[in-house]
Amino acid sequence: MSDATGVAVCGTCPRRCRIENGRFGACRARRAEGGRVVAANYGRIASAALDPVEKKPLAFFRPGSFVLSVGSYGCNLRCPFCQNDGISQHGGDEVACRTATPAELAGLAERLREERGNIGIAYTYNEPLVGWEFVRDCAREVRARGMANILVSNGCASGEVVAELAPLVDAANIDIKGPSQEYYDWVGGDFASVCRTVETLHAAGCHVEATTLVVPGRNDKDADMDAIAAFIASVSPDIPLHVTRFFPRWRMADASPTPVATIRRLADVARGRLRRVLAGNCP
Numbered sequence: 126m127s128d129a130t131g132v133a134v135c136g137t138c139p140r141r142c143r144i145e146n147g148r149f150g151a152c153r154a155r156r157a158e159g160g161r162v163v164a165a166n167y168g169r170i171a172s173a174a175l176d177p178v179e180k181k182p183l184a185f186f187r188p189g190s191f192v193l194s195v196g197s198y199g200c201n202l203r204c205p206f207c208q209n210d211g212i213s214q215h216g217g218d219e220v221a222c223r224t225a226t227p228a229e230l231a232g233l234a235e236r237l238r239e240e241r242g243n244i245g246i247a248y249t250y251n252e253p254l255v256g257w258e259f260v261r262d263c264a265r266e267v268r269a270r271g272m273a274n275i276l277v278s279n280g281c282a283s284g285e286v287v288a289e290l291a292p293l294v295d296a297a298n299i300d301i302k303g304p305s306q307e308y309y310d311w312v313g314g315d316f317a318s319v320c321r322t323v324e325t326l327h328a329a330g331c332h333v334e335a336t337t338l339v340v341p342g343r344n345d346k347d348a349d350m351d352a353i354a355a356f357i358a359s360v361s362p363d364i365p366l367h368v369t370r371f372f373p374r375w376r377m378a379d380a381s382p383t384p385v386a387t388i389r390r391l392a393d394v395a396r397g398r399l400r401r402v403l404a405g406n407c408p
């Protein structure tokens with residue numbers, strides 16, 4: 126889509142970047158070419174590993190199994206505490222990638238099923254929805270092989286993108302980073318879109334879990350967690366919530382990690398509304 130001046134407009138996420146020909150959008154994964162926006166990171170694999178499904182994190186979807194986890198580069202958010210900034214906050218020229226077609230990746234997933242018990246593909250590490258076309262095409266190939274698709278996302282995408290992918294996704298972990306648009310203003314996102322993504326995936330029958338990373342001084346009040354849990358409970362009180370610790374990274378490299386006691390306290394707050402709450406990455 127392009128506007129009256131010929132500048133391409135991206136509809137993949139709420140930023141709705143206006144991109145001049147040859148330039149990248151804010152996520153550094155999508156580029157304008159010939160008046161339309163394309164995924165420049167299509168088929169570009171920056172990271173791949175066979176991970177325990179619990180590492181996604183998913184605690185209640187085929188526990189004990191392994192999933193081929195793949196990621197590219199780019200992200201539409203700017204969380205100062207990004208735990209994966211090496212691939213999420215850089216563009217293609219700065220990230221070493223190998224290339225793969227959807228059929229090649231699904232074929233690898235299938236071979237790993239025979240050899241290592243792999244259950245499918247997890248789209249993760251960077252923000253997969255900024256390259257949603259590759260997720261869609263891989264997901265179709267994976268489904269055709271009788272395997273599972275797992276989406277690990279910040280959920281900040283347009284309703285159209287999520288609606289197209291939802292029938293292809295078996296399980297998802299969606300970040301609910303904070304309780305309000307005020308918090309999402311800090312990380313460069315859109316709270317309403319994230320909520321809609323959770324609702325859409327759940328309504329489509331996808332197994333949904335959520336993650337809240339607790340950043341000291343930012344979203345560590347009881348009222349913050351209660352608001353997050355209240356939203357999740359409004360979709361379903363059975364959606365599992367992972368309450369996880371922040372560790373110093375990227376633009377918050379000088380901050381202190383979230384105290385374990387804070388995580389345990391907030392997990393208890395969330396248990397007031399939700400049946401399955403996990404205190405993640407705590408000793």
Ligand code: SF4
Pocket residue numbers: 135136137138139140141142149150151152153154155200201255
């Ligand atoms: S997906 Fe990327 S290019 Fe598209 S609107 Fe979002 S940040 Fe901009």
